[in-house]
Amino acid sequence: MIIVLTQCFPPRVGGIENLISNLVLQLSEKEKIIVFADQQHVFNDTIYDQSVKDKFHVRRISGLKFFRRRKKIRELEPILMSNEIKCVIGDTWKSFELSIDLINKQNIPTICLAHGNEIIYKDNKHFLRIKEILNKVSAIVCNSDYTKKLINNYDLNKPILKTIYPGACNYLEIKEVPVPGVDGEPILLTLARLEKRKGHQYIIESVFKILSQYPNLKYIIAGDGPEKKFLKELVRKKNIEKNVIFVGTVNDQQKKYLFLKTDLMVMP
Secondary structure, X not given: XXXXXXXXXXXXXXXXXXXXXXXXXXXXXXXXXXXXXXXXOHHHHHHXXXXXXXXXXXXXXXXXXXXXXXXXXXXXXXXXXXXXXXXXXXXXXXXXOOOXXXXXXXOOOEEEEXXXXXXXXXXXXXXXXXXXXHXXXXXXXXXXXXXHHHHHOOOOOOOEEEEOOOOOOOOOOOXXXXXXXXXXXXXXXXXXXXXXXXOHHHHHHHHHHHOOOOOOOEEEEEOOOOOHHHHHHHHHHOOOOOOXXXXXXXXHHHHHHHHHHOOXXXXX
């Protein structure tokens, strides 16, 4: 049996959600899987969990973050002591923060995934907190050599360190669904969470500069996040609302449509 600890899981939409759910689906073909996931929306979570119940089991943990994390440990402990667990996989170091000592006490191998954002240096206290947890896991799987370089900055002495690039979702069988306002020549697209480090601002600045050459250009921003208000205001100030379109969160059918229509995917 393999346990997966995650804060990011369907029906929530996102890159990590896709990665973890596909990892679980593939592992479930050969192993019994239990996923400990945060509860986001009771109704939607239940529908998703019912749809996959023949492949793997999902245990949803609800409540405020402080209590939710500790409740997850209480539910996890008896399963760890069953002597049936081959491995525990965590979506980030955060999922191991309260559980790693308990897991190591049972001598169960652990694999921590590293994506980049959650290990970027913030301050010394945060740095030492991450280092302590990562030094206790058996292995770390990085999504890129850049992420591996960030991990190396922690000067760890225990875990095996590997780079494994995320796979791509198969969209061949998915029928695209149109997204309004996606027309232009050329069409640029950024599909990502709207946060500062994704670099939307720089693309908007560039779009403004090249409109004299490409007056019919459309820049499509797909996704949502804390930078949305700032980016919309920036577009308004530059008076390029007809060239920059915010389409919000999109599903897989809409993603396929966007990729088919787009001339260039941009994400600095």
